[in-house]
Amino acid sequence: MKRILILEPNRYHFETIPGLCYYFDQLGYSIDCLVQKHDHYGDEFCYAKALKTKINYIFYEHSDMIRILSDMTTKSEYDYIVLNSFDYGLNGKIHSIYADIKDTAKSKYGIIGFYHSLSSYYDNQETDVELLNENRVFSLSPVSSGSVSFPMVNSYFFKDAANSSHDTNSRTIITIGTSNDDALLRKAASSVKDKSKEPTVIFVGYKTKKELFIAQIKRSIAAIISKVVKSYSTNKKPYPYFSLAFKKNMKLYGKVSFDTMFSLIEESDFISINLKSHLLDEFSTCRTTGSKQLALGFSKPAIIEERCASYYGFTSENSILYTEGHMDEAIQRACSMTNEEYSKMQRAMTALQGKIREESLSNLQNMLSAIESK
Structure with missing residues (x-):
């Protein structure tokens, strides 16, 4: 039977x-x-249990990765070594993992793998020149920039079961990660005219407990100030800070496990991609x-800036688009x-x-056919 070994050299990208x-x-x-040993290993398959039964997981400690990879590829015959990512941190520096394994990771047809961004190409093009010349690199979205291009292999699969739609009188919007502009979403969500339709907004991905704690404190302070201002002011317009504050309909989460994140996505109607x-x-x-991967994998319409939408294949048919700085209309x-x-x-x-x-x-x-035909 044909056989591959997927290597993830980092504690992320699972x-x-x-x-x-x-x-x-x-x-x-x-x-x-x-994969590197971590507390929630295999958790990324929590909604894809049928697929998980087909996967053999092997774990390594950071310092033992090269040795274990060499031992595995010497003792077992693999058709391919597949790099789930290339960028690898060692001694405070980032470089291509290909440089470390190309002479020791043995397989019938060699190494292929993912570039997660074009910066990986610019950083690693000299190290990875053999792979690039032989068209052994792919990316999550199709990349074409000057003479550089990579085919898309979009690995958005997260769940075995079919998706189901929500019948609800109110909407839930989730935003995930630190690349998003949370203040923009908070302000837009607070501008909904019909307060009976005000959305629940879930924020996931605060890097540290300290950041999460500070956000929660700000929310409490804003609530107190709001009551005071409403008691003494005849001005019916909202106090400017309140549109940026976390309100009761906004839920805050730090870094969460995959099963928690996937459960929150299942509860939501839209994934907001409100990039800084x-x-x-x-x-x-x-x-x-x-x-983008999560929106595809869970069939959740995105709320997204139109330039990014075009690159990701999102349109007004499957997502709600907005122009930069005008997210309030999309939330409405x-x-x-x-x-x-x-x-x-x-x-x-x-x-x-x-598609x-x-x-x-x-x-x-x-790609595999072209490699094997040589």
Whole structure:
């Protein structure tokens, strides 16, 4: 039977492993995964339990990775070594893991793998020149910049079961990660005219408990000030700070496990991709946010700036688009959407999901066929 070894050299990027496993399983490969030992190992498969039963997980301590990889590839015959990511931190410096393993990781057809952003190419093009010359690198979104291009293998797969739509009188919006502009979303969510339709907003991904604690303290202070101002002011307009404060309909979470995050996504109607303004160019040309993967994997319509939407394949049929700085109109539309309108948008996202899956599987198959025909 055909066999691959997927290597993740870092303590992150586990979210792309189920999708890679899904594609190689579809192509008939037996799959081993070599990952750094962590508290929630295998958690990324919590909604894909049928697929997880087909995956053999092997764990390593950081200092033993190269030795274990060498031992495994010497004792077992693999068709490919698949890098789930290239950028690798060692002694405070980032470099391509390919430089460390190319002479010791043995397989029938060699190494292939993911660039998670175009910066990986610019940082590693000299180290990875053999892989690049032989077209052995793919990316989460199609990349084409000058003479550089990588085919898309979008590993968004997270769950075995089909998606279901929500029939609800109020909407829940979730935003995940530190690349998003939380203040922009808070302000937009506070501007909803019909307060009976004000959304529940879930913020996930505060880096530290300290950041989460500070946000919660700010929310408490804002609530107290709000009561005082309302008691003494005849001005009916909201005090400016309140539109930026966390309110009762806004839930705050720090770093969470995959099962918690996936459960929160399942409860939500929309995934908000409200990127910080200085990141928009990068995320609309050569880098893929994990929120795109989650929107596809869970068939959740996105609320997204239109430049990024175009790059990710999102349209007004499957997502709510807004221009930079004008998110309030998008949130207003999400909250006023009927269940029928929402279901139609979700079906369009599911259709995009199927299209991207088909294209990604074809791209991967074509890459492998080209390598094996040489």
